[in-house]
Structure formats: structure tokens, C-alpha cells
Amino acid sequence: GAGVSQSPSNKVTEKGKDVELRCDPISGHTALYWYRQSLGQGLEFLIYFQGNSAPDKSGLPSDRFSAERTGGSVSTLTIQRTQQEDSAVYLCASSRDSHYGYTFGSGTRLTVV
Amino acid sequence: GQNIDQPTEMTATEGAIVQINCTYQTSGFNGLFWYQQHAGEAPTFLSYNVLDGLEEKGRFSSFLSRSKGYSYLLLKELQMKDSASYLCAVRTTSGTYKYIFGTGTRLKVLA
Numbered sequence: 001g002a003g004v005s006q007s008p009s010n011k012v013t014e015k016g017k018d019v020e021l022r023c024d025p026i027s028g029h030t031a032l033y034w035y036r037q038s039l040g041q042g043l044e045f046l047i048y049f050q051g052n053s054a055p056d057k058s059g060l061p062s063d064r065f066s067a068e069r070t071g072g073s074v075s076t077l078t079i080q081r082t083q084q085e086d087s088a089v090y091l092c093a094s095s096r097d098s099h100y101g102y103t104f105g106s107g108t109r110l111t112v113v
Numbered sequence: 114g115q116n117i118d119q120p121t122e123m124t125a126t127e128g129a130i131v132q133i134n135c136t137y138q139t140s141g142f143n144g145l146f147w148y149q150q151h152a153g154e155a156p157t158f159l160s161y162n163v164l165d166g167l168e169e170k171g172r173f174s175s176f177l178s179r180s181k182g183y184s185y186l187l188l189k190e191l192q193m194k195d196s197a198s199y200l201c202a203v204r205t206t207s208g209t210y211k212y213i214f215g216t217g218t219r220l221k222v223l224a
Contacts, residue, residue, distance in 0.1 A: 004155075031210055033210075033211070035214075040216070041216060042117070042200070042214040042215050042216040042217065043156070043200070043202075043212075043214040044214075045211050045212065045213070048210070048211055056211060091155065091156075095210060101146050101148070101158035101161055102156075102158065102212075103158070104155035104156050104157070105155055106154065106155045107155055
């Protein structure tokens, strides 16, 4: 597609429920990243995909968080048994060439109540 | 550890020039990026420096000194639409292209 697409744009969920966040990167971008932005905090790296594999998942905060990417394209970030501290904006970005930086999606605002 | 520092907030007047500083201490360095983020929107790429010196793109310029762990973003002829957060990010390895982000500088442009 023309840009990085994320869905849903907003998600309100009850504590303890599972949620799935979707990212559709720019066509042809082999690198895909998930970041989290909490209020007053910098963007926090979660996981990096190159193709379908995740050579760096060092930022996933706990085993409740997992992500996959299929067909070298769409990625899904899953948070199980959500907690209130998971409330944040989850941003996906893709990259073709490191000289031009990432292209970010508009994010999913997750609120856990 | 990894640390990136930027001022939290700055205010400037329309038409003026503003310089946003960023200092970093990271375990490796493979490029410094500046992003602009309007409230409620995704960050958008502004500039990239990997070698020392000044990169100019229209009203925006970015400077890097690797020996000092220092960068700045210079915005000229400020416009109201430049009111946004400006994020400094360092890429620490060439393999994963992972960035470490600062907390951002919120710039307010006043008429």
C-alpha cells in the first residue's frame, strides 16, 4: 500500500482480555518494527522483523506479548491477559532503506480498563 | 547504558529560528534521526546524519558531532504548523536498524 496501515486505530479492552493489533507495511519493505509510546515516554522498541523472522525481540516486556509476521507482509502483535500498564499507543513502522528512516503507521491507541 | 537527552519543551515566535539539541550516550552508533510528531499523529521522518557535519533540507537542518555525542535540529522561518514534538533517535547497530528514541521536545510556535 501507499503507507503503513494499522488497525484498529483505537481499542478499549477490559483487564485480563487478549488483544490483537495489526500492521500492514508498505509493499516491498522487508523490515518491520513495533514500538510502544506511553504518555510522557519516548518510543520504546518492542520487536523487529526481517522478512518473517524476528532477529530481535529484546523489547517485548513480558511473555504476555508476542508477534508474528506472515508472507513477509502483515504483522500481528498479540497481548494476552492485558494489564492497565499496557495502555499506550502501539506504533508499527517499516523500512526499505536505512538512509531514509522508518515510515510509521498512525498507531493503535490501546486503553485497558 | 543507553541514554538520549533532549529538552522537554521549547517556545519560539513565528518567523524566528529555533535550535533543538540532543545529546546521546549509546553502546554503538550507526546514525542519528530526527522525526516530527504532531499531537495524535504518527512520527514523520525529517533528517538523517551518520557523518559529522550539517545536513540541510529546506527550512530544516540537522547537525552531528559524533565525538561529542551531540546533534541539533535547526528550524528556520518558523511557521505555526511547526508546533509539534521533535524526536531524536539513534540507531545503535547496523544489523537490526533498531532505534533508541529520546522523549521528544515539544515545540510551541507563537504568533
